[in-house]
Amino acid sequence: GPTSRSRTPRPGMSKAHKRPRDGAARPAGARDSASKKARRKAKSAGGGALQKSAPGDGSRPVEAPSGKIPPRPPPSYRLSTCDTDEASAASVLRPGDDEYEPCVRRAYAGFHVDPPESLPRETHDAAAGAFESMRAAGLFHRDVLAAGNVVSPTFVRRVLVGDRGMTYHYQKLRIFAHSWHDDDLVVRETTNESRAKDDLSPLRVVRELNETLKARSASVLQQTRYPPNASSKLDGSCDFNVTLINLMDAKAAALKSDVPLKDESKYGMGPTSVSWHSDSSLQPHSTVAVYHVLFDENDSKRTTSRDDSSWHVALRTLDGRTPALRVPLPSESTYYMLRDFNAYHHHAVLAGNTRRYSSTHRVAVVEKDTFDHIKRVCVDAVRVLPELKAMAETARRKGRGKGAKNVDFSRLARLTQTVGDAHRETEFQWLRMFWLQGEEHAQAHSAYWRGKIEELTQAWDAMELGLRWVLECLRFCADASTPSQTPPTRNYDLALYVLTAVAEAREAYFKRASSAAYAKLPETQKPVRRPAFTETSPLPENLRPVVAALTEWKKKAERFRRG
Secondary structure (H helix, E strand, C coil): CCCCCCCCCCCCCCCCCCCCCCCCCCCCCCCCHHHHHHHHHECCCCCCCEECCCCCCCCCCEECCCCCCCCCCCCCCCCCCCCCHHHHHCCEECCCCCCHHHHHHHHCCCEEEECHHHCCHHHHHHHHHHHHHHHHCCCCECCEEEECCEEEECCCEEEEEECCCEEEEECCEEEECEECCCCCHHHHHHCCCCCCCCCCCHHHHHHHHHHHHHHHHHHHHHHCCCCCCCCHHHHCCCCCCEEEEEEECCHHHHHCCCCCCEEECCCCCEEEEEEEECCCCECCCCCEEEEEEEECCCCCCECCCCCCCCCEEEEECCCCCCCEEEEECCCCCEEEECCCHHHHCEEEEECCCCEEEEEEEECECCCCCEHHHHHHHHHHHHHCHHHHHHHHHHHHHHHCCCCCCCCCHHHHHHHHHHHHHHHHHHHHHHHHHHHCCCHHHHHHCCCCHHHHHHHHHHHHHHHHHHHHHHHHHHHHCCCCCCHHHCCCHHHHHHHHHHHHHHHHHHHHHHHHHCCHHHCCCCHHHCCCCCCCCCCCCCCCCCCHHHHHHHHHHHHHHHHHHHC
């Protein structure tokens, strides 16, 4: 079978070709058109197709409206009291200021705040209890993100909950959703509270909150449609499939933590729990709904809307003219970023005096961020492995002078590409992302993801063997009996490309995993070195010796073809 281990001696070591810097390995000369387009289009949120946030703010570039709806930045607003655009852009408005309402209507259309009474009392009570139960179960943790060469933990602790098999990718980290369709036994067993048998698990309570916010978002979209008879196609989706729930400490405690808060520097707004960013990995024009509830830090009692107004959301455009906003958020309130608001605005969370939970409901992209997607990728790759194995056996016979049948090198190139791309995506976008977050993370996901990761590991292991079969084809055919039976240079270049891509990605991963950002974490939260390699593995973990040997085989084949 494809998961069996080959014991042929391993190749030896040297340098090789460079790979493209995006996710999938490609043959030499292939254009990385997608990433180049993104860089060309990365402009300010006021007029570009993409917007970039400052490094370290926890977001990726966000796609602007696409398809039939043309990009359309909001109109700018200049304060009547300011003589220049610069002075207006440096100003901050709050509710109650003279020009707050006209500024919001003109430049911040799509931002809406619901007071606590917009949702039923039982919804508030159930959500607060669920968040506290999840905290007691230890489900919240800091994400360690990578921005450029900087690796750093988030100020807030987080947990992702959503549809089964969903993930969310930001700042070079994939986080895995706890399914809100499941009755998570880990939560029940680790919570010190006793529950009646008919009580919902915390994750199911989050799903009910999600359903409530979906309905409320649809209502808000309809109420804020302008003109009122405009097509609902402009609204985008509010069919939320995940929520990223944040746990934020009170400002005093957060400033003394191992990851102290940083001040907002542009407007002097004070410490931020979440710095300026726009949410990433969202479906175009989709709504984001953010529900939050506050707890007194000392006695764990929930505050009421009258008790605390110290937490604020800050908003800004990037047009160099419109003033920023600072909006207080009473406990149990909800704010919405509707339609294309997220594409043209940044937001930040300004720290308050109490402990805060915020449940940020999103319509996340699903094209490449679900288990179903990566399973299809693996199935397609594993399906071609028997063909690669047959090619390797043909090459071995030819190398011993016993074979008359030729290897189809054009087909070998296509199979190398298929297996190489799937192998790289599986290892670096899924397996290593899962284990990068530690054994405690894996235990917390034992209900669903642990088994799925094992499934992907088996497919990856089979693909390792497939890549070895590619190497055997190139090794044994390097000095075939006639030049026409020797692999073309393109086959060697493609294999070099695939293996060098993996070698470089592993080196980058190990560098990231050894970052000082992980040093202060408990052992159970530090990166785990998986997938594991042994002496019987088809290929070694360090692929540099393999790349070196492959380079020599290429030279040998080229000399033979030249005669």
